[in-house]
Amino acid sequence: MSTRIINFFESSGLSWLAPFVKLAKGDNPGEQINTIFKSLGIPLVAFALFLFFWDLSASKVNTSLGKLPGPSQVIEQAQGLMAEHQAEKEKELAFYERQEKRNAAKLAKNPDATVKWRDYNGRATYLDQIWTSLYTVFTGFLLASFIAIPIGIICGLNQTVYSALDPLIQIFKPVSPLAWLPIVTMVVSAVYVSDDPMFAKSFVTSAITVTLCCLWPTLINTAVGVGSIDKDLINVSRVLRLNWFQKLTKVVLPSSIPMIFTGLRLSLGVGWMVLIAAEMLAQNPGLGKFVWDEFQNGSSNSLGRIMVAVLTIGFIGFILDRLMLTLQKRVSWDKSAILK
Incomplete structure (x- = not known):
């Protein structure tokens, strides 16, 4: 039973819990305690030091809205938002x-x-804003993935196609979401016209903006991953006379999974940052709009609430990355690979 639990933790991105199970089993206690200290103790000490210096320095910073809130004030504002x-x-x-x-x-x-x-x-409450942002970013991210992965595979398999698309990729890759947003807003307003729309225009605008900025890391990493497949594997597929679909599912995808997921993790992180900026600029519902509204509000609680939002954005970004890492471990053929 304990072995199954350990395997679950190892494959689900919760490997830091595995030493606790081994310690309970009595499996080399000294080594497990050392592992726990390195994987959990050191980060907790670093976080405690961060809180200490934050609290120490916050009271010395005066702004137009009062002193910069420390950890206790931020917790108080978080409780207020929940209430x-x-x-x-x-x-x-x-x-x-x-x-x-x-x-x-x-x-x-x-x-x-x-x-x-x-x-x-x-x-809309604070938790409603969080849900709106999550729903929007996953929509844009999934849309980008459905577009980028097939194109990346084609580019990796065909050098001619890659040469044709590479200039476009290099031109559009560095474009800021703040540049895309006005164009997307005008196009959506002109094209997405309905008396009873299925989705709000603000949602469509934010999702498409996220999609445009999420495309490139996944597309590039997929193309590189497919292009760097061992030529011996390609030759074996030819000897076995695998058709295109069999070659894709038996050789190409399993070999390029690590690079594809590297691109997906980067894309999701980019998409989350892009969304917050887009919501702030376009005043679309979500965490970005919450931050901007609090900034414009100018009350004595605004700074504390903005800090709550900043920590929430960071924590959610961390969770999203861990989820992608867990999914990568689940689908990767190499279970022994060390993924961080």
């Missing part, structure tokens, strides 16, 4: 309960009466 979320959800629940009672009373008087159901239009 606001809970209060807003209670308002939403009360709204639907009143609506149900009103409609039930109306139907009791007249079973054939027409009842109206309205959606709650309360303000």
